[in-house]
Amino acid sequence: MALTERSRTMRQRRARSRSAMGAGIAGWLAALGPLAPPAKGEPPPIATFSIVAFDSASGDLGVAVESKFFAVGSVVPYGRAGVGAVATQASGNTTFGPRGLEFLAAGQPVATVLDSLLAGDPGRETRQVGIVDARGAAVAHTGKECQPWAGHRAGRHYTVQGNILAGEAVVAAMERGFLNAPAGPLAGRLIAALEAGQEAGGDSRGQQSAAVLVVRAKGGYGGFNDRYCDLRVDDHALPIAELRRLYMLWLPNALILEGYQLADAGRTDDAVARGEAAIAADPQSPEGYYHTACYLARAGRAEPALARLAEAIARDPKIRQRASTDPDFTPVHGEARYRELVGDATAGK
Numbered sequence: 458m459a460l461t462e463r464s465r466t467m468r469q470r471r472a473r474s475r476s477a478m479g480a481g482i483a484g485w486l487a488a489l490g491p492l493a494p495p496a497k498g499e500p501p502p503i504a505t506f507s508i509v510a511f512d513s514a515s516g517d518l519g520v521a522v523e524s525k526f527f528a529v530g531s532v533v534p535y536g537r538a539g540v541g542a543v544a545t546q547a548s549g550n551t552t553f554g555p556r557g558l559e560f561l562a563a564g565q566p567v568a569t570v571l572d573s574l575l576a577g578d579p580g581r582e583t584r585q586v587g588i589v590d591a592r593g594a595a596v597a598h599t600g601k602e603c604q605p606w607a608g609h610r611a612g613r614h615y616t617v618q619g620n621i622l623a624g625e626a627v628v629a630a631m632e633r634g635f636l637n638a639p640a641g642p643l644a645g646r647l648i649a650a651l652e653a654g655q656e657a658g659g660d661s662r663g664q665q666s667a668a669v670l671v672v673r674a675k676g677g678y679g680g681f682n683d684r685y686c687d688l689r690v691d692d693h694a695l696p697i698a699e700l701r702r703l704y705m706l707w708l709p710n711a712l713i714l715e716g717y718q719l720a721d722a723g724r725t726d727d728a729v730a731r732g733e734a735a736i737a738a739d740p741q742s743p744e745g746y747y748h749t750a751c752y753l754a755r756a757g758r759a760e761p762a763l764a765r766l767a768e769a770i771a772r773d774p775k776i777r778q779r780a781s782t783d784p785d786f787t788p789v790h791g792e793a794r795y796r797e798l799v800g801d802a803t804a805g806k
Contacts, residue, residue, distance in 0.1 A: 505529055505660060506619030506627055507544040508635060508650040511593040512643040513614060517685065518542040518589065519671035521647035523697055525621075525660045530668025530689035537562070538674040538683035541590040547603045547620045548583035550574075557588055567596040585609070587616040606661075612636075617650065623658025630657035642711070644671045644686040648704055651697045667696035669704065686711065709735035713748045720752045728752040732765075743772035751785035759789045766798055 505524030511517070520534035520542050535554030536542035541561040545553040553574050560570040567588050575581040575598065582600035585607065589595045593614035599607050606625060609618035610632050617631040634653025638646035647669050655664070668689040676685030688703045690696040716731035732749030739745060746769035753762035766786075770776050780786055781799045789795045 505533065505546045506617070506622060506631065506651070506654050507533055507546060507587065508615060508617045508631055508647055509542045509544045509587040509589045509595070510615040510635065510643065510647060511542075511589050511591065511595075512646075513593060515643065515673065516591070517643040517671050517673050517676075518591065519643050519647050519669065519686070520544045520587075521644075521651050521667075521669040521700075522546070523651050523655065523659065523664065523667040523700075525662040525665045527666055528689070528691040529666040530670070530691070534668060534670040536670055536672040536683075538672040538676065538685075539591050541567075541588060542670075542672065544587045544618065545584070546618070547585035547600065547607070548580055550578060550580065550584055550586075553584070553586050557586075561588075561590050566590075567594045571596050571598055585618050585620050587611070587618045589614065589616060617654075619654070619660075621661050623661045626657045627654045627659060630654050642671075642686070642708065644669050644688075644704060645708070647671070648697070648701055652701070655697050664694070664696050666691050666693070667700045669700060705738065709738040709742065709745055712738065713744060716748060716752055720755055725752060725756040725758070741772065743769040743776055746772065747776055747780075750780075751783065754786045754789050757788045759792050759794075762786075762789060763792060763794045763798060766795075770798060 505522055505526060507520060507522035509520050518536050518538065518541060520536060522529050522533045522544060532549055532551060533544050533546050535558060537558045540558055543554045543557040545551060557570050557574055560573055565573065567590050570588055571586065574586065578584065582602040584598065584600045585603050587597040587609065595611045595614065595616040597609035597611045597616040597618050599609050599618060603620045606622045607620035608625060608628060609616060610628050612632065615635055617628045619628055631650040631654040635646055635650035638649035651667060669686060671686040672683040673685035674683055676683055686707060688700060688707060690699045693699045712731045712735040716728040719728035719731060729749055729752050732745055732752055736745035736749065746765045750762045750765035750769060753765065766780060777799045786795065
């Protein structure tokens with residue numbers, strides 16, 4: 458085939474391909490129907506219930522939220538370690554989060570921060586907001602135009618609030634759920650508040666998404682930010698239950714990382730306590746046993762270290778190889794029990 462004829466044929470094939478593609482896209486768009494025009498005025502309300510709280514023991518600050526609204530965690534919760542936490546909802550003004558934190562960082566009391574946010578906001582009667590500062594002072598606002606049932610409760614170190622709820626019993630149950638939750642990380646107690654609120658009726662429209670955010674100075678991965686716990690369920694039939702499941706996956710890992718921070722500081726007993734808590738949170742996983750063994754081995758506590766290492770290997774034999782190259786076990790290399798546990802993994806070393 459001549460070059461010109463080949464070129465003409467290729468152009469014809471490309472034209473047919475583009476035509477078929479265009480027809481396919483046109484058919485797909487036709488199936489979708491006419492696109493809705495851009496929304497005017499206020500966005501749809503974020504009907505939801507949330508809790509904002511401070512943990513005086515750890516200094517952690519956090520927000521937990523649930524709603525019949527897609528990806529509520531991308532809109533409602535804000536926090537900054539050592540400063541405060543904010544939840545903004547109903548016809549949520551998302552500037553309330555960053556602006557509120559700036560006001561708190563400048564030293565304003567929470568009541569003044571709330572007044573500053575609402576002043577000059579023409580939609581203030583459609584807003585709902587909860588604020589807690591780094592000393593545990595709490596304040597909340599429910600605008601008169603928030604859809605019923607809407608309201609809040611604020612106490613020492615916390616505030617709970619919600620709108621379009623099944624009734625006042627929801628926020629009352631959240632308050633009890635938080636105050637009566639077992640001792641433990643703030644995130645777990647915040648989720649307990651959501652669970653209690655949902656059991657009392659929750660959002661009157663149903664469930665869709667949930668989130669928990671807890672901030673701690675250098676609490677993020679590698680210590681590079683303050684997002685200690687940041688879990689989101691954007692779309693789920695049972696978002697609070699799914700959030701609890703994610704939290705139970707997050708918890709042992711967080712405890713293990715804290716254990717290494719404590720071990721690095723020479724606080725072996727505290728590190729081991731974190732490791733034992735990780736084991737209790739997920740007793741079937743080898744990880745809690747393994748890392749507890751690392752803390753103990755680094756401190757030269759050979760017998761308990763190797764006992765925990767044995768339990769880790771029993772749950773996952775591949776850990777033998779891992780332990781054979783882990784420098785944390787260097788102090789116990791001379792122990793016969795260590796060589797017995799790792800077996801052939803140390804051959805030739």
